[in-house]
Amino acid sequence: MPPPVTPPPTIPLLQAHSLSKSFALGRRRVWGEKRFLTAVDDVSLSLGAGDSLALVGESGCGKSTLGRLLMGFDAPDRGRVMFEGQDLARLRAGEKRRLRARVQMVFQDSGSSFNPRRSIGATLAEPYRIHGRAWSRAAIEALLEQVGLSASLYERHPVALSGGQRQRLNIARALALSPRLVVADEPVSALDVSVQAQIVNLLRRLQSELGLASVFISHDLAVVRQIADRMAVMYLGSLVEEGETLATLARPLHPYTRALVEAVPRPGRALVAPLEGDVPDAVSPPGGCRFHTRCPVARPLCAQERPKLETMGQERKVACHFPLV
Numbered sequence: 001m002p003p004p005v006t007p008p009p010t011i012p013l014l015q016a017h018s019l020s021k022s023f024a025l026g027r028r029r030v031w032g033e034k035r036f037l038t039a040v041d042d043v044s045l046s047l048g049a050g051d052s053l054a055l056v057g058e059s060g061c062g063k064s065t066l067g068r069l070l071m072g073f074d075a076p077d078r079g080r081v082m083f084e085g086q087d088l089a090r091l092r093a094g095e096k097r098r099l100r101a102r103v104q105m106v107f108q109d110s111g112s113s114f115n116p117r118r119s120i121g122a123t124l125a126e127p128y129r130i131h132g133r134a135w136s137r138a139a140i141e142a143l144l145e146q147v148g149l150s151a152s153l154y155e156r157h158p159v160a161l162s163g164g165q166r167q168r169l170n171i172a173r174a175l176a177l178s179p180r181l182v183v184a185d186e187p188v189s190a191l192d193v194s195v196q197a198q199i200v201n202l203l204r205r206l207q208s209e210l211g212l213a214s215v216f217i218s219h220d221l222a223v224v225r226q227i228a229d230r231m232a233v234m235y236l237g238s239l240v241e242e243g244e245t246l247a248t249l250a251r252p253l254h255p256y257t258r259a260l261v262e263a264v265p266r267p268g269r270a271l272v273a274p275l276e277g278d279v280p281d282a283v284s285p286p287g288g289c290r291f292h293t294r295c296p297v298a299r300p301l302c303a304q305e306r307p308k309l310e311t312m313g314q315e316r317k318v319a320c321h322f323p324l325v
Ligand SMILES: Nc1ncnc2c1ncn2[C@@H]1O[C@H](COP(=O)(O)OP(=O)(O)OP(=O)(O)O)[C@@H](O)[C@H]1O
Pocket: 023, 024, 037, 038, 039, 057, 058, 059, 060, 061, 062, 063, 064, 065, 066, 219, 282
């Protein structure tokens, strides 16, 4: 009998190992020493083909910086990003260009991300031209229809589009080269609520139709609930909780996640006061657990020892000495 064939180990599409990124700020006025702000602090995560992960947290907690590291736009100070098993930092120029086609980013629509003089057809032809790929009018019209825009818009200009339609065009541009991963940074936060729902539905449909892996950066838990299977919560540059979205929202294990969930207004429930105090200065974050200065259940150990992100139960990870059980 032939020996059993061992299946090859499956390599995750994207793996981030212990990523850290700091920014140099101006020198301190009195002592003149250099100051650094740690925007991403020792973050590890993994994403399989077709997975969807939301990154959530208050403004300034490092979501966009982490997104840029995952895309290879910025290099981490420490740690590495592996895409399809390849270390982004070691890619040669040609490999980097190929990666650019396989990993795409969608930003919040600012209204200014398109050249107003370029037609919608020419806008969507650009990624093909940049990457030396063949394209046709029929392919671009199909792309427009895939994102719910009429093929008749081909000759029109982006200025003729509404905010929601422009975001559809942004998405079409990101999909042109058939990427494996899309990182979307606040893709719906500039849109009206009714339009948000349409774009969320579109992104959901595209994810499942195309088997796209996606990272959604959002501060809006209502959007996160609809758009991502898993969520990771960031506080002052670190991941504090990660898990399946619905389970995490229904039963947060980290006091910070619970505070975010409770701050979401719900019909029939009084508005819960947001967390007391501001997010501490990332230049000199508190020692021990970064959240201890605002945590309603902190104990003395919390100020002394920094909790690690540890697995708890099924598919949940939490960085807390006293998780909410
Ligand atoms: N190029 C830069 N130079 C200096 N500081 C930066 C730079 N980019 C980001 N930061 C700082 O790093 C921290 C994280 O910023 P980041 O934009 O990643 O946060 P965010 O979670 O995306 O916030 P928001 O929800 O407001 O978009 C912030 O304190 C920010 O001021």
